[in-house]
Amino acid sequence: MDSTPVRTTLRPTLAEVARHAGVSTATASRVLNRSAPVSERVAAAVEAAAAELGYVRHRAPSGGARQTGAVAVVVFDSLAQLTTDTFHARVLRGAERELSRTGHELAVLTAPRGSRRPALAHYLCSGHVDGVLLVGLHGDDHSLPRVLQAAGVPVQCIGRPLGAAGLLYVDADNVGGAAEAVAHLLRSGRKAVATIAGPQDMAVGTDRLAGYRRAVAGTQEIVAYGDFGAASGEHAMLRLLDRRPKLDAVFAASDAMAAGALRALRRLGVRVPGDIAVVGFDDAVVAQRTSPQLTTVRQAVEEMGARAASALVRREPTAPVVLGTRLVVRESA
CATH class of the missing domain: 1.10.260 (434 Repressor (Amino-terminal Domain))
Structure with a gap:
């Protein structure tokens, strides 16, 4: 395994x-x-x-849950991505902070896309953990949650699962946050606002694209796609400029993609924000390390991890939780 x-x-x-x-x-x-x-x-x-x-x-959770003292976090990504993606680190930090209060330990597992998972499912369903947190579910990752639910293993998702009805989750307001970012660009006088959208097999990707579309309703949509990584943002920025040379603003669905877009613009000699304004999403560490510093949407990542962990071990709340976001205005827009 x-x-x-x-x-x-x-x-x-x-x-x-x-x-x-x-x-x-x-x-x-x-x-x-x-x-x-x-x-x-x-x-x-x-x-x-x-x-x-x-x-x-630790105090036994209600509802007849297991008594192992351990909670598993399954990240649907590679080990390399787990160790380099600051989102995952912040989620785990929030979850561990909350679980330490209930005497639980954290067991972190990865489930790369395309990997076989029967051994993982067997481990999680065999009484080794009190519950499971799922991070970064893709559209085709629903078999494991279904197996866990059928086995009676408590499950919480961090991030809304795409098309998986009945799963509880904690998420940020991705639609509202994206719409606010694009509205900020439009209020500043930008006319041709594009987006670098995330993967459409993840709810975070579809929701942030939906927020962009809500804000630009009635005008032309200008969309390129990336994978939330910096390299994909750089390539998407070049594609957008090929299609729309008069572009004057870009909303990138992650700070990493926004950083990649800034890199492409700097190489081409395009001034930011003079010629093109750029806004990201996450308020990750990279947002303050770019030049210029990145205007972005802040989401409470640590709080998402903590709330999901609390809901898992305490069995409450019993409905999805969506946390608010906030636009952080810096130099890029």
């Missing part, structure tokens, strides 16, 4: 307590949660192991 759990804290796990006491994880769970009688000798061994390792019992 490509997806190997990675511990992100030093807190001892229930499995380590069981191993130290020489019993099964199930037996250790019964002792520490007082869920079934065991012999005095076994109980004493488990309690001693827990004390020696510094294991802290």
Whole structure:
């Protein structure tokens, strides 16, 4: 299996307590949660192991959930992308912050597109975790959520899942944020506003494109597509200029693509914002490192991770959560 759990804290796990006491994880769970009688000798061994390792019992979540003390985060991307994408790092930071309050550990797994996942599904459904957070679902990634739901494993998505009815999620207002960004460009007097849209097999891509279309309704749409990465933003910017040399503004659906667009414009000698204004989305670290600094839409990424983790372990709220966004005006528009 490509997806190997990675511990992100030093807190001892229930499995380590069981191993130290020489019993099964199930037996250790019964002792520490007082869920079934065991012999005095076994109980004493488990309690001693827990004390020696510094294991802290977490309060059992409601609804009859598992008692493992672990929550899995499955990122639908490669390990390389996981380690380089600041969005993922911020989501994990928010989730871990919340889970530390309930005594849970975080197990991070990756599920690259096109990979076989029966071993991953088996692991997640075999009682190893109390629940699963899914990050970055694509349109064809619905088999794993369905398997988890059928097995009774609690599931929360970070980001609205595209076409997967019945899944709970925490997301940013991607439609409203994108519409606000484009409206800002139009209010500043820009006439030909294009967008570099994200992948259309992800809700974040379709929603930000929908926000652009809402704002430019009644005028001509000018759309190129990227994959949220900087290189795709650079290439898309060049395609847009080939099609519309008189372009005077671009809304990129991610800061990375906006940074790529700025790189292309700088190479061509196009002044920003004098000739073309550029706005991104995310307010990632790169937004303040570009030249000029990037006007962008701020989304509460850490809060998304924390809210999803809280909803998973506390079983509330029981409806999707959409967090607001805010336009951050800097030098590029």
